[in-house]
Amino acid sequence: MKTANAPALDLQAITCVFTSRDAPGQRYTAVQDTDLAVAPGEFVSVVGPTGCGKSTLLNIGAGLLAPSRGQVSVFGEPLQGLNRRAGYMFQAESLMPWKTALDNVMAGLVFAATPAAEARERAMAWLARVGLAGFEDRYPHQLSGGMRKRVAMAQTLILDPDIILMDEPFSALDVQTRQLMENELLELWAEPPQGKTGAAAQGRAVLFITHDLDEAIALSDRVVVLSAGPATHPIGQFVIDLPRPRNVAEIRNLPRFVDLHAQIWAVLRDEVLKGYDQQKRKVA
Ligand SMILES: Nc1ncnc2c1ncn2[C@@H]1O[C@H](COP(=O)(O)OP(=O)(O)OP(=O)(O)O)[C@@H](O)[C@H]1O
Numbered sequence: 001m002k003t004a005n006a007p008a009l010d011l012q013a014i015t016c017v018f019t020s021r022d023a024p025g026q027r028y029t030a031v032q033d034t035d036l037a038v039a040p041g042e043f044v045s046v047v048g049p050t051g052c053g054k055s056t057l058l059n060i061g062a063g064l065l066a067p068s069r070g071q072v073s074v075f076g077e078p079l080q081g082l083n084r085r086a087g088y089m090f091q092a093e094s095l096m097p098w099k100t101a102l103d104n105v106m107a108g109l110v111f112a113a114t115p116a117a118e119a120r121e122r123a124m125a126w127l128a129r130v131g132l133a134g135f136e137d138r139y140p141h142q143l144s145g146g147m148r149k150r151v152a153m154a155q156t157l158i159l160d161p162d163i164i165l166m167d168e169p170f171s172a173l174d175v176q177t178r179q180l181m182e183n184e185l186l187e188l189w190a191e192p193p194q195g196k197t198g199a200a201a202q203g204r205a206v207l208f209i210t211h212d213l214d215e216a217i218a219l220s221d222r223v224v225v226l227s228a229g230p231a232t233h234p235i236g237q238f239v240i241d242l243p244r245p246r247n248v249a250e251i252r253n254l255p256r257f258v259d260l261h262a263q264i265w266a267v268l269r270d271e272v273l274k275g276y277d278q279q280k281r282k283v284a
Helices: 054-062 101-111 116-129 145-157 175-190 198-202 213-219 255-283
Strands: 009-019 027-038 043-047 069-074 086-089 163-167 205-210 222-226 234-239
Touching: 009 054, 027 043, 027 054, 027 205, 027 234, 043 054, 043 213, 054 086, 054 163, 054 205, 086 145, 101 116, 101 145, 116 145, 145 175, 175 213, 205 213, 213 222, 213 255, 222 255, 234 255
Parallel strands: 043 205, 043 222, 086 163, 163 205
Antiparallel strands: 009 027, 009 069, 222 234
8 A cells, every 4th residue: 555654665574585505405594574664865774794684685675586475665565576666786896898888877778768869868967977977988897996886876876766775886996985986875865856756756765785884874864783694683773863964984083973883883793793603604
């Protein structure tokens, strides 16, 4: 049922059971009974130890993976199949190496049958917006890691998604480039959406997965902490009441940032140690 004030993305009582990778024939409960909602215009980060189920939750929100139990709603409507109101940005390189930066950015529009001239014009404008005017004809291998991420960001945002799903998109970058990209993401996210009606007019909802607690706090309105697996579930959530607009490099020095970091780390620390221990046992 569609309801006013429905979350942009609402994962309700999600459980996800896989056939175990380590012991075929056995089942592995990756995520259990998890509720996770993101309001229109809200920036939510999910942190948790390695292998706990962060990407699984994101894939469920994207409609790429069906949960074993539970329901996903998008703006109050049950999700069936792919989440068409969402755009994704993953850790891995998503650019097509045989296409130029321009063609990569245009690809989604072309796929959606937008006339070529319009797709080209919009892609040129997006490349300029992410600071890559003049680089339209470069191939991905001719761009730096940060530039490739900018192209990927333009590729995702050109489709004007109401929900942005990001799985450690900047983790491969050096610290300085990463902070520049985080600031750029915040600027683009904060721009008022054009031509949207209803709840989507309140802004883009972001679900951001990261290992990095500093990054989660610097970017988000809310940080959700997941337990170590198996049967991962949220064990804490924290409202990040830091002022906006933010400069991610500077905000880390605010006493409130340090205070929030200490509070969240107190919850996350034991889970990270448990997760690390499990990984070690898997390798041994
Ligand atoms: N398709 C699958 N089949 C079997 N097990 C899976 C599958 N996908 C994920 N898993 C298992 O579910 C658990 C959660 O995986 P997931 O990738 O969601 O964790 P994560 O928190 O994103 O990990 P990382 O922090 O390392 O990126 C892991 O133990 C993983 O091995």
